[in-house]
Amino acid sequence: METRHRLFWLALTGLGLVRAHRWLKIPGSSDFVVTLHHVRPAPPAGSFAPQTLLEITPEFLDRFIGDFKARGWQFVSVEEIITRPAAPAARRIAITLDDGFRDNMVHAWPVFRRHRAPFTIFVCTGFADADAEAPLWWEAAEAVIAKADAVPVPGEAPAGEMPSRSLPEKNAAFRAWSGWLMNLPEGERRRAIIDLAARHRVDLGALVRSLVMTWDEIREIAADPLCTIGAHTLTHPTLxxxxxxxxxxxxxxxxxxxxxxxxxxxxxxAFPYGSVGAAGEREAQLAAEAGFLASFTTRPGFIAATGTRHGLPRVSINGYFQRLHFLHALLNPGLWALKSRLRR
Structure with missing residues (x-):
């Protein structure tokens, strides 16, 4: 876990210990949209799993929904959040999942059906098409490093190799490669990951097909009235x-x-990556002009009753914070209202 995530973990632990969700409140209704990526069983202890930030277990998803329902929260669709004002003092959550991973269907869907909880899957169409112009670069980097004993030092010019035999070496290699790739222009990132995969004989098309739902699977899950399909761009760029x-x-x-x-x-x-630097006011305006009723970031917060439907926040539920008391703190509008006031 990186230092910033560890500090956040400690802060949430403190808020949980003092039961902040009980006293850090604001009047009125509370609407949150949460975002997930992978929902799948936890990797074996000690295995190379550098992206646990982006995954939770189906068991934790089940506990989350069950606990919040018992506390009086309503699980509703994204459409309801954006088109129907909440009743006074109502507390509503809409669940979203980004990219269209198959484990959403295999592991998350049964949980949603058991709880009758609506959900939205934001599908990147290039992934569903297994399009070479839309490689899953972060998954490809993990696949290469998982099998390789050494990988090139990332950079524009050849700079030797870095070892990737041991678990610490593999984690260091993944941090180096993912950090470098994330900051490249779109075309250069695509070429770099295609070249890295080719050197190490990782079939990018097969990798995507193994991880992402096909259109037949998307149609099957979309037939469930609980499910809504949203857009997540064509090639998952930094817009x-x-x-x-x-x-x-x-x-x-x-x-x-x-x-x-x-x-x-x-x-x-949902805008890919969703940070301030990845999608801002221009992208929110473009989404509105393109005819979308709403657009979402990954910047945390609650849905304020301001009337705006674009550039909306979502709270990420990820693998580092699979504790209910963390969610009690995170899904508290008082926390985000306090944070906003402190920034002024």
Missing amino acids: ARLSREEATREMVVSADRIEAKTGARPIAI
């Missing part, structure tokens, strides 16, 4: 780095593709 025309195309073509494949046009889009 803020693209021109207006390129960013608009990523949004519109992905919505077109989902409509063609499922028969329903998505009403909402």
Whole structure:
């Protein structure tokens, strides 16, 4: 766990110990949208699993929904959050999952059905198409490092190799490669991961097909009234780095593709990565112009009753914080209202 995540873990632990969810309150209704990525069994202890930040277990998902329902929270669809004002003092949560991973269908869907909890899957259409222009670069980097005893030092010019035999070496290699790839322009990132995968004989198409739902599977899960399919762009780019025309195309073509494949046009889009630097006011405006009713970031917070439907926050539930008392603190509008006041 990185230092910043460890500090956040300690802060949430402190809030949980003092039962902050009981006293850190604001009047009125509370609406939250949460985001997940992978939902799957925990990796074996001591295995190379550098992306546990992006996964939770189905058992924890089950505990989360059951606990919050018992505390009076309502689990509703994204559409209800954005189109129907909450009743006074109502507490509502909408669950979203990004990218369209198959484990959402295998492991998360049964949990949602058991609890009758609505959910939205934001599908990256290039992943579903196994498009070479949309490689799952972070998964590809993990797959390469998992099998390799050494990998090139990341960078534009050859700079030798870094070892990746032991678990600490593999984790260091993944941090180096993922950090470098994340900051590359889209085309350079694509070429870099294609080259790395080719050197180590990792089939990117097969990797995507093993991890992501096919269109047949997407149609199957979308037939469940609990499920809504949203857009997550065409190739999963950092939209803020693209021109207006390129960013608009990523949004519109992905919505077109989902409509063609499922028969329903998505009403909402989640911006890839979703940070301040990845998607800002321009992207929110472009999403509105593209016809989406709502757009979502990954910046944490609650849905304020301001009337805006674009650039909305989502609270990430990830593998580092699989404790209910963490969620009691995170899903508390008083926490985010206090944070906002302290920034002024």
